[in-house]
Amino acid sequence: MVDRRRFLKTAGWAAAAGWIPSRLLAHDMHAMQAAPAGRVGNDLCMHAMGDVTRMPGLVDPAKLAPFVDTLPVPPVLVPAAGKPLRLRMAESTQRLHRDLPPTRLWTYGGAYPGPTIDARKGQATEVIWENALPVKHFLPVDHAICGAEADKPEVRAIVHLHGAQVPRADDGYPEDWYVPGKSRRHRYPNTQDAATLWYHDHAMGINRLNMYAGLTGLYLLRDEHELGLGLPAGDQELPLVLADRLLREDGSLYYPDSGDANAPWVPEVFGNLTLVNGAILPRADVQPRRYRLRVLNASNGRFYHLRFRDGRPFQAIGSDQGLLAAPVSMRSIFLAPGERADLVVDFAASRGGAIELMNDALPLMRFAVGQGAVRDDSRVPDVLRDVPRFTERDVSRSRELTLDEYSDCVATPMLMLLGGKRWHDPVTETVKLGTTEAWNLVNLTEDTHPIHLHLVRFQILDRRPYDVDEYMSSKTLRFTGPAQPPPAHERGWKDVVQAYPGMVTRIVATFDGYKGRYAWHCHLAEHEANEMMRPFEVV
Numbered sequence: 001m002v003d004r005r006r007f008l009k010t011a012g013w014a015a016a017a018g019w020i021p022s023r024l025l026a027h028d029m030h031a032m033q034a035a036p037a038g039r040v041g042n043d044l045c046m047h048a049m050g051d052v053t054r055m056p057g058l059v060d061p062a063k064l065a066p067f068v069d070t071l072p073v074p075p076v077l078v079p080a081a082g083k084p085l086r087l088r089m090a091e092s093t094q095r096l097h098r099d100l101p102p103t104r105l106w107t108y109g110g111a112y113p114g115p116t117i118d119a120r121k122g123q124a125t126e127v128i129w130e131n132a133l134p135v136k137h138f139l140p141v142d143h144a145i146c147g148a149e150a151d152k153p154e155v156r157a158i159v160h161l162h163g164a165q166v167p168r169a170d171d172g173y174p175e176d177w178y179v180p181g182k183s184r185r186h187r188y189p190n191t192q193d194a195a196t197l198w199y200h201d202h203a204m205g206i207n208r209l210n211m212y213a214g215l216t217g218l219y220l221l222r223d224e225h226e227l228g229l230g231l232p233a234g235d236q237e238l239p240l241v242l243a244d245r246l247l248r249e250d251g252s253l254y255y256p257d258s259g260d261a262n263a264p265w266v267p268e269v270f271g272n273l274t275l276v277n278g279a280i281l282p283r284a285d286v287q288p289r290r291y292r293l294r295v296l297n298a299s300n301g302r303f304y305h306l307r308f309r310d311g312r313p314f315q316a317i318g319s320d321q322g323l324l325a326a327p328v329s330m331r332s333i334f335l336a337p338g339e340r341a342d343l344v345v346d347f348a349a350s351r352g353g354a355i356e357l358m359n360d361a362l363p364l365m366r367f368a369v370g371q372g373a374v375r376d377d378s379r380v381p382d383v384l385r386d387v388p389r390f391t392e393r394d395v396s397r398s399r400e401l402t403l404d405e406y407s408d409c410v411a412t413p414m415l416m417l418l419g420g421k422r423w424h425d426p427v428t429e430t431v432k433l434g435t436t437e438a439w440n441l442v443n444l445t446e447d448t449h450p451i452h453l454h455l456v457r458f459q460i461l462d463r464r465p466y467d468v469d470e471y472m473s474s475k476t477l478r479f480t481g482p483a484q485p486p487p488a489h490e491r492g493w494k495d496v497v498q499a500y501p502g503m504v505t506r507i508v509a510t511f512d513g514y515k516g517r518y519a520w521h522c523h524l525a526e527h528e529a530n531e532m533m534r535p536f537e538v539v
């Protein structure tokens with residue numbers, strides 16, 4: 001039996017938006033055919049997916065001239081000691097492509113993506129985040145979603161610094177939101193290792209909309225060790241913030257809804273266009289030398305299978321939580337929402353050439369390489385840093401946590417849970433400060449869920465196939481194959497892990513730093529909104 005929702009999602013949506021199926025979709029198609037009957041449930045339940053019949057006049061990506069806009073690079077803010085940065089969230093407009101009318105967005109500091117905060121380990125950063133947003137949302141708020149009930153102010157915001165080890169009060173906990181007219185001061189201690197962090201909205205029940213509206217920016221934490229390696233720097237370092245959007249011909253953002261005005265939430269959102277640093281199909285004019293690309297997947301739901309059109313190899317030097325132990329040569333990389341990849345690519349042999357960065361068969365941007373010979377003093381050392389690997393012996397406690405998906409047409413169209421529990425259920429993951437735990441993510445669904453934990457960095461121990469049906473009927477975990485260690489580029493420190501369907505994904509973290517209540521969740525923003533988020537508490 002083919003699950004109706006998934007069928008419509010993959011076949012209907014994809015056709016309507018004119019996509020070439022990504023690996024995710026191909027993978028979903030495969031999972032769909034392999035799926036045992038009735039796992040997700042009611043195939044009459046149709047209102048959980050976006051209403052393709054009401055799809056308004058969307059931009060035809062084929063009609064936009066490619067590579068005519070220069071890749072925007074967000075302004076860099078270097079925090080000065082004792083002087084907090086001030087960043088305003090406000091409505092702004094921005095042209096996302098030369099041939100499109102300006103788009104209404106909600107941004108930090110006046111543009112999307114927000115300014116890149118360039119922080120240094122050992123020096124705390126303070127930011128006053130000012131909420132100057134309108135009081136009405138321009139995207140469809142769903143009051144049936146936990147935390148966004150009709151008695152709550154419609155527009156609320158709270159900034160989370162993703163990947164940062166910070167005290168609870170500074171983390172951007174989903175319930176710490178505040179309304180337009182208010183501000184909040186956050187202090188980021190910057191005591192962790194260098195990493196590609198990012199900030200985004202996390203307001204309970206609406207952050208998928210706030211993020212989609214544009215509330216995203218990068219935060220590069222650097223340290224002496226990394227700065228001493230001689231990696232490409234200055235103009236040889238480029239941030240690439242990838243995020244897909246549905247855009248109408250008038251330039252406006254379209255966020256799909258279920259067609260039910262009382263419950264507009266949709267389980268996933270995929271755009272017809274991908275923005276790179278806020279531009280559609282931009283061009284970066286580069287020199288024939290090495291570049292360090294700080295790639296962030298800031299999409300609500302889309303995974304990217306990144307590669308260069310000519311198939312050239314690149315080096316992965318870092319993941320979510322900073323440098324790998326050693327560079328890994330790759331030709332493509334699969335990046336889930338919330339994940340970061342730190343890549344080095346060499347254009348030295350491509351003088352005068354043009355190389356496209358692709359998502360499978362679709363170009364995202366072009367690198368136009370200059371003619372002139374240039375000196376390149378950068379290097380990529382064979383050893384980047386020490387990453388001691390966790391083993392089972394380091395683990396003092398293991399938890400089995402399921403990733404679940406429900407369809408219940410009477411009460412809720414569709415629901416995703418962690419450990420079978422809702423956000424407001426009592427905390428079950430109570431962890432002693434300083435202890436090391438393994439969280440075994442038992443994925444009962446047909447989707448890959450990018451699971452993110454606040455506060456900590458973790459390592460992926462392994463992924464192991466198991467019998468889902470047996471687990472669902474008798475709660476026994478029977479493995480059907482050997483444990484697979486993570487590939488080399490996933491062997492560093494992470495804060496988002498792709499939990500594959502049909503697998504138990506084991507991650508290990510030491511819960512140190514701070515006590516208090518933090519969140520863990522799926523980073524598919526629509527899943528997170530509909531209860532695929534839970535608190536955990538460090539005591």
Ligand code: C2O
Binds near residue numbers: 202452521523
């Ligand atoms: Cu990137 Cu809880 O977030």
Ligand code: CU
Binds near residue numbers: 160162
């Ligand atoms: Cu986070």
Ligand code: CU
Binds near residue numbers: 449450524532
């Ligand atoms: Cu999910």
